[in-house]
Amino acid sequence: MAVGKSIIRKEAWDKVTGRAKYTNDFKEQGMLHAVLVTSPYAHARILSLDARRALAAPGVHAVVTGEGLPLTGEDMRDRPPIAVDKVRYYGEVVAVVVADTLAQAEQAARLVRVVYEPLPAVGSPSEALKEGAPLLHEHLDRYEKNKTTHPEPGTNVAHRTKIRKGNIEQGFAESDVIVETSVSFAPSDHIAMETRCATAEIWPDGTIHISASSQSPFMIKKLLHTYFGEETGKIIVHTPLVGGAYGGKAPVQLELLAYLASKAVGGRKVSVWNSREHDMITSPVHIGLEATVKIGATKEGLFKAMEILFLFDGGAYSDKAIDVSRAAAVDCTGPYHVENVFCDSLCVYTNRPYATPFRSFGHCEQAFAVERAIDELARTLQLDPWEVRRKNAILPGHTTPTQVRLTKSNVGNMPACLDRLRELMRWDEWQRVELDAYTVRAKGISGGWKTSTIDTDASSGVILTFNSDGSVNVISGVVEIGTGTKTVLAQIVAERLKMDVDDVHVKMDIDTQTTPEHWKTVASRGTFMAGRAALAAADDAIRQLKDIAACVLRASPDDLEVGFGRVFLRDDPAIFLPIKDIAYGYKFPNGNAIGGQVIGRGHYILRHLTPLDPETGAGKPGPEWGVCAEGVEIEFNRRDYTYRIVKAYAVIDAGKVLNPKAALGQAMGAMSMGLSFASREGFLFDKEQRVLNPQLRTYRPIRFGEHPEYIVEFVETPQIDAPYGARGIGEHGLIGMPAALANALSLAAGVPLNELPLVPELIWRKQKGDSYGSV
């Protein structure tokens, strides 16, 4: 009925008419505005801070500084919400100025005088690990942390994940060839078009009202309790539509500043809204990486061993970077069967903006490293890179790097994805062709897989309320960040209740007081977890409808069916009650009544997840592994090193496609983001680790007309646990893009390209030799 159809998203007309409202669109008379004062140094001691002139400026109510505040952080509490004593990255917040208007706050922010003593700055993970490198956190041993975080005090290592599977020495001994590849890229950014924004207000009874552009409204509630001891019941978080997130709005940062600012002005409502520049560097960024991959294989290309070192550039604070580094380790080999795996994944502190989830959560990063190595292996062995991937494709019965045995349900069909990709790309016809003296076309491919490493006790709830016309309201904690998940939930509910999806209404906004919790809108788990909760809620509603109808129709509830706006006798559908007559209970002709409003409740919690063993990594980090095979076709100009991305392909195992056009949009959007990241995005740092391009004019995402033709297909291998078998698809499109682009360009230019972004200058430098320097 509704599942499998391209239902238009429920908020579509709000969005094309300008009526859709985001956090910063809600303005209130008397609301104060906060502006952040940030550090001009990446590493420096704060000698003094003088806010007197700022406080005397027109309209200023308060200047909030960092003394006496608790440390924050989800895995390890290493970050002061406002820097004290020391700043550790360029753009770190040192004070928050609160004034009547934004303009007044901006003017006063310039009057805050801070005296710094610059310290040597650490610029990359490998630099941070060198003997004698400056330490970012001298007291790493004193930080509060959870049980699964393993910092190494006295170093810049915030966390290390170890994967030990099989026998690595034996694997290499059995190999005919061993290929080693190193890759690297600097941190970059999510660039959601809506910059982050939060407001806070504290009412006289102590109730804290937060509004936030966030993927984690429920986590805000939890963390305000953890950090500041506020009662969770008195914290209410409101999240309207979110203008793009891609992982960047999962961490909690501005919300804490808004809370502190409101507290400083007697609880008045204060808005903290990021400028684009602050959003790019002051708020958390997309992680950087340096990695080395060593693959041992037989001369036929069969993998025998993989040894991987990931050095993730977590930036100044560990935030979710620890988790990202762990997620990459969990799936370190990519979607291939490897019996002997040795991986160390380190989350390293550097004096750079701190990192947080970015769509694909460590997996496009992992794939870039391993898939470049696979292409180099294929080149060494003179084998077809597609054949090598096909030969090693992961199958049910194999185990993952963390030793989870795969089944037909918990892993997608990797061979099917690869086979279809080969056909779509006409891979066998050519992989590199010279069109004329200067123009080369080339193709590159990549595999990808991902499981969702989320908290083992993450849960999701859904409430369905009925209206007196028989229509239904869906209330879920999934934030509408653009993925259309709430519309898909409406489809799931309509399918189960056998009703018209137009009669299923969705509450878009989140209000943590009335919306059941959904852990975080991350990890492509919205459809799975909230979908299961929605099915449970629909079943609960069906039970209630049948109970009331059973009484009225004088029939056993077991003999009744719900659908098409009715409760009817299975045996004789002509005997029925319209749902609208019982949705609020049933009133008999004599005035007697039974029942009451039908309210369906459902929840879902992931099962059997475990933390990883600290020594071997063994454990079950996520519920299922979605797989994909992806490719890129480029046209490279050998004269000026420019190139055009002609086509981009993805074949993704979607389990079951619930909304075809929405699914295509998710895949293509993710691919676009991956190509943009790989081809042109990345922060440029000077020697002092200041970011040189925190603006969309100098940090330039892909624009209209630069986009290739997108060709996307889905394979459907149902995951038995998931609603209608659907697997997460919001991230897979991105995973293979950087690697596929790098593989295509390496083939075209005839030189290994192992760094991102793949700008013409990089290709030129690699061809001329690194010693050629840069322009």
Add this chain to the structure above:
Amino acid sequence: MEETTKRELVLHVNGERRSIVARQAETLLFVLRDGLGLTGAKPGCLNGDCGACTVLVDGTPIKSCMMLAIETVGKEITTIEGLDDAPIQHAFVRHFSFQCGYCTPGFIMNAHALIERHPNADEAAIQEWLESNICRCTSYQEIEAAVKEVLEAKKAAPTDP
């Protein structure tokens, strides 16, 4: 200090006369949003780079973060709220040309002006116009499909007398 630089402005917005008191230094974007409650135009960079704040001034798409409100006195301003069932809005819905929706008002205003002004726009013209806006959710292919469909329909339809 600030109060002395404020003045009353009369703007023509979406066919209505609207009077507002604003700082002379205020951009059109902030006056539309904070003064007139027209929040369809979005701040994305306040630097003219992203196009999320695009509105029409005398029919020309303008990044409203780059224009002072005072400069628009005597001009006709059209925001997304002033579009009435335009074909491009329908096409955006049909082609799933947006996801989070934040860049959508700017994109639609720009595309609408392109269609109105250059109904015969070729590939190069479409690119030249639309490359001034950034969308981070879609692949742009969905937006391209919507714009081309409206242009095609306009070409096929009989011209107004």
